């Protein structure tokens with residue numbers, strides 16, 4: 001092997017949150033890992049609410065402690081029907097204490113999360129070889145995957161973990177097709193200082209154009225995801241700070257007092273993606289490489305963490321049995337373990353989003369009824385809270 005060829009059991013491509021968490025979990029499962037990814041992620045002003053089970057899983061392989069000081073607990077989740085429709089759902093608040101939890105989860109700025117995870121990866125250089133370059137190409141042969149970086153370095157491995165996002169080239173090299181579809185919506189993202197306390201509660205206002213969600217970030221600071229028609233989102237994004245703060249405060253019904261813009265703004269066009277399978281040809285997909293959808297009920301990265309947890313358990317067992325980590329048996333085991341969770345979350349978020357957008361009365365009625373039952377009937381309420389945090393019906397491996 002030449003000096004510029006590295007060998008590892010597993011090569012992970014992409015150092016967004018899913019790739020970083022995957023590298024750490026797989027190293028913890030005993031594998032030698034090469035992580036191929038460019039030095040710094042692009043500027044990302046989003047925040048991520050990670051549910052308690054994601055945080056527990058990350059903590060178990062040492063990926064949370066460094067991030068924890070930057071994260072804010074999310075103890076109450078409030079849903080408010082802010083539509084002006086004939087049939088409206090009742091306001092409802094879910095409390096983590098009802099499930100005996102300290103918090104439903106923790107909200108953290110994406111740049112803080114990836115920086116903290118990057119530090120932990122650097123501290124695991126015994127098992128993780130970090131190559132800070134983009135992958136230029138991937139080739140898959142009988143027994144190995146070879147990833148070649150932009151400068152010509154080569155990494156060979158038994159298994160490739162594609163974590164290179166929606167436009168994944170590794171997924172393409174593995175011949176895994178995806179279905180994509182878009183929505184007439186754009187998310188405006190920014191952080192807001194406010195004069196009233198948030199009491200560790202998030203509030204999701206459901207409007208005719210999508211949710212308007214405030215999630216606690218610091219004391220008297222919350223992150224906002226405002227899903228709007230694309231032209232309206234762009235118009236809001238272009239407003240002066242004071243005018244924007246006033247408009248957002250109006251939309252939030254002054255629930256958190258006066259607003260002040262506390263970060264740059266970003267807009268994200270809303271679309272979904274689902275891969276035909278999460279595993280084929282010595283390649284497995286984690287995070288948005290395999291599934292993506294609008295940020296409603298904070299499911300995206302939580303689903304990605306569950307991908308990683310399932311993969312790490314399968315890899316740990318396969319190593320113990322001396323199986324080929326990229327062999328058909330292992331790759332298929334992962335793909336089938338993740339199928340139900342990914343499918344039900346993708347469909348669930350899609351339906352929820354469409355139920356907000358449609359004026360069709362029976363759908364409005366159905367949504368209002370579900371929320372009414374969740375407010376008044378304890379077992380249904382508990383079921384919905386638990387199902388929101390992790391799949392109960394289709395528990396994966």
Ligand SMILES: Cc1cc2nc3c(=O)[nH]c(=O)nc-3n(C[C@H](O)[C@H](O)[C@H](O)COP(=O)(O)OP(=O)(O)OC[C@H]3O[C@@H](n4cnc5c(N)ncnc54)[C@H](O)[C@@H]3O)c2cc1C
Pocket residue numbers: 013014015016017018019036037038041042046047048049050133134135136163164165166169187189225268286287288289294295298299300301302303304
């Ligand atoms: C507005 C908004 C709010 C959200 N809020 C939440 C939330 O509250 N909770 C939640 O769970 N989810 C949330 N999500 C979803 C969450 O942000 C995503 O699931 C998550 O960021 C996806 O991470 P990822 O690592 O899979 O992909 P990405 O973050 O896209 O990472 C892919 C990485 O691959 C790298 N890459 C690309 N090409 C190459 C290459 N050739 N070689 C090497 N590297 C490459 C890129 O540089 C990038 O760093 C939200 C999404 C949006 C849009």
